[in-house]
Amino acid sequence: MIFVSVRTTVALIGVVLASQISLPVIAQAPSGTGTWTGPRLPDGQPDVQGTWRPQISGGRSLEDPGVPGSVEEQSSRTKGLSKKNPSRVSDPPDGKVPYQPWAAELRQHQIENENIATRQDHIDTQARCFILGAIRQAANANEIIQTPGQVVLINEAYHTFRVIPVDGRPRLSSRIALWGGDSRGRWEGNTLVVEVTNLNGKNRLSHDGDFLSPTARLVERFTFLDGQRLNYETTIDDPKVFTRPWKITIPNTRVKPSPDDEPWESACHEGERSADLMLQEK
Amino acid sequence: MRPHAVPAVIAAIALSYGLLTVGGQSSMGPGLRRTADGRPDLSGVWQVMNSAAWNIQGHHAQKGVPAGLGVVEGDDIPYQPWAAEKQKQNYENRMKADPEGKCYLPGVPRIMYMPFPFQIVQSSDRVTMLFEYVHAIRYVHMSGKPHPEGHIDWWLGDSRGRWEGDTLVVDVVHFNEDTWFDRAGNFHSDALHLVERYMPKGPDHIDYEVTVEDEKVFTRPWTMRMPLYRRVERNAQLLEYECYAFDWEKYYPYPGVWQEEGAR
């Protein structure tokens, strides 16, 4: 029997255990992130699996989010009479999306015409069941599943998903433009930082008709706090459409898992008839 | 300080744990990756290499349709007489009548052999399948809960899975009658019941077998069989096939905005 010192044994075991973690753990997290003290997965990722719901849900509007509670409230909001929810836009501080004038005009036209649609472009992309895209998907509840090197976000309604590799792989060819763009993530302490590029700029970000360009670049920060809260923040950098970079912030809470709850199929395009009903006869 | 008596065997166990889990190689199967609970890990990007989506039986090529050896055991689909007639009519009308032509969810098992990659994400209580084709999702519930009470008309059915050794067995019911098995008009009713078997044969290859039962349409159960191949190129990932958006793209985000090719 070979005798080794306790110190050597501990060091040996430490070397073996450290080799299990395949992701770099940045020693000094940039400001705005914190350390992660919760459970970790075998590949070293913080375990943040589960369902997370925004405190105000829905992609109706960025500047006045949330689905109103009653038909009467919806009606009064359409007539511009109701109280607004706080804007999702956290920067600039006035809560307004900093559109260039030509872009602001397009969105205003859509706001005025969404409920009296007479043209195909008055129909929102979500009503047509197109992929939501990162921002619109973040405005609704997401289930997070993690596998080695990947974070997967699933929106049950209308079967939308995002696969976010955190394994350091390179970006896609810039020739590939996607409805949902392409995501590349990395962990910084308790924050999943995701860069989204390769957007096709076609989907709307809200019923209001917010949009961006194919050259937009998003930097998202999913900050997980105390196991129950997720603060989602994204910076949109898109000089073709906006006068400056701007930010969206969406606080989320963890949904308590229930054994009765399972995700079920949620088709969309197959049964979609609203577009036809929304178009008014001229 | 006198060294404590620590048997080298403890250090040896720690080291061999490292060898077992680093790179995910198991000493149990022929190079199969396994999850922490010892099951084969089917996670990754997979795709078939056949032309079953056009025709599940043996067929020669037509314009736009590659030839195929066929994936049906015995190459025979045991239709009831009325259904054999219906399949012939479907075939005659296939270019207009195939629901997949409207970009509808293709049903199961057709979605498994569409010519697009899909990704398996394996958790302990669920195997989730994410499809590049119209970003479809199949949830294979592994919790042991039974199918919900029926009948439910779903495009991709309700899937309940369990492990039998290293084979993932999935029971699927609750289908609508609006999908075809292929472009050739092979079809089913809402009484469709499938039993799928995913049998990993190595780290990059799954033998996929599906038994089809439908008492309204067929005289007996029948089986399809095909390999699923892992997409082994570096950085394989899903892209998109937003089938039903192609005709509407010109209106979005607004007419005339970013419409030129290579706008990015």
Place this chain on the structure above:
Amino acid sequence: MTRLRTFLPLLAFALLPSAALHAHHSFAAEFDADKPITLKGTLTKIEIINPHGWIYVDVKNPDGSVTNWAIEAGSANSLLKRGLRKTSFPVGTEVVIKGFLAKNGRRVANGQTVTFQDGHDFFLGSSGTPGAPQNP
């Protein structure tokens, strides 16, 4: 087979914590909140589909003719998870539907509730309408 009488009353039904039902499109894009409508008729068809389910009702007009109305309901899962199945409502069942008229003049309405002859209520409305499950 699920039977009508086994449905739990709406208020007793626990909210399900699954993914939120974001409004597929705004109510006002399709329906008129200033035009509530009550329809009495017999059921001809029920479709539990997404993004909205549909219930079809034959309504007798004052002149004796019959018009088939399409009533928009909530998403498939909002109906299914509350126990509704397509066999729950037999064809020919007499119903009273309260809702809001479509804006385009067609015989279409957004259904809020359907009431049966025995007084039993079933809530139909999609999210963004009063009492909808998971209404934020």
